Amino acid sequence: MQHGSKNIASEKKLLREISSSRKKEIRSTTVEELDVPIKKKNEEIENSHLYLYTTDFEGINKEMKRLEMVKEKAVANAAVGGKLWSSLGTKKDIQQKVNVMYEELDELRLKQIETRNETKYGEKKLRIIQKQILYLHKQLEIIYP
Incomplete structure (x- = not known):
């Protein structure tokens, strides 16, 4: 029916x-x-x-x-x-639209995961650089008190 x-x-x-x-x-x-x-x-x-x-x-x-x-x-x-x-x-048309939306949603989720990983990597590099800056700043204080 x-x-x-x-x-x-x-x-x-x-x-x-x-x-x-x-x-x-x-x-x-x-x-x-x-x-x-x-x-x-x-x-x-x-x-x-x-x-x-x-x-x-x-x-x-x-x-x-x-x-x-x-x-x-x-x-x-x-x-x-x-x-x-x-x-x-028709039911088939609606089902196809839903399937297309699911595919787009999956693509967006993958992009979100990639972006999140890039952000975590960037934050990690930022922390390393901040530690290096603190280390160099302490070295400057030791050399030039």
Whole structure:
């Protein structure tokens, strides 16, 4: 069962509803398309935090809340109409995205380990150099009291 239905009859019914809703509506919006304006507003706040006045922040926050409400409403309506499944993609697509994210995470962990090892090596060299400086400083005090 591709859409999480418990039996074939409900799966067929859901598929019929999806196909009928696709015929009725020419264009459907995906969740990612709804996230774009919200991300733009967040970037606007992050990039110009020094130049915005409180009234500008209030306006941007109101607009972000409105966009969030539009997104939530669209997701709720899509779930009722059976369009949510089409906007999310197939199970294989989602699984591939998850696998790619796991691979990226593994690469980042390896880089983190390498960086941590380089840092430890640098700290060790720094301590050795500091000890040498202290030793030379004591030698200077002995020679030139």
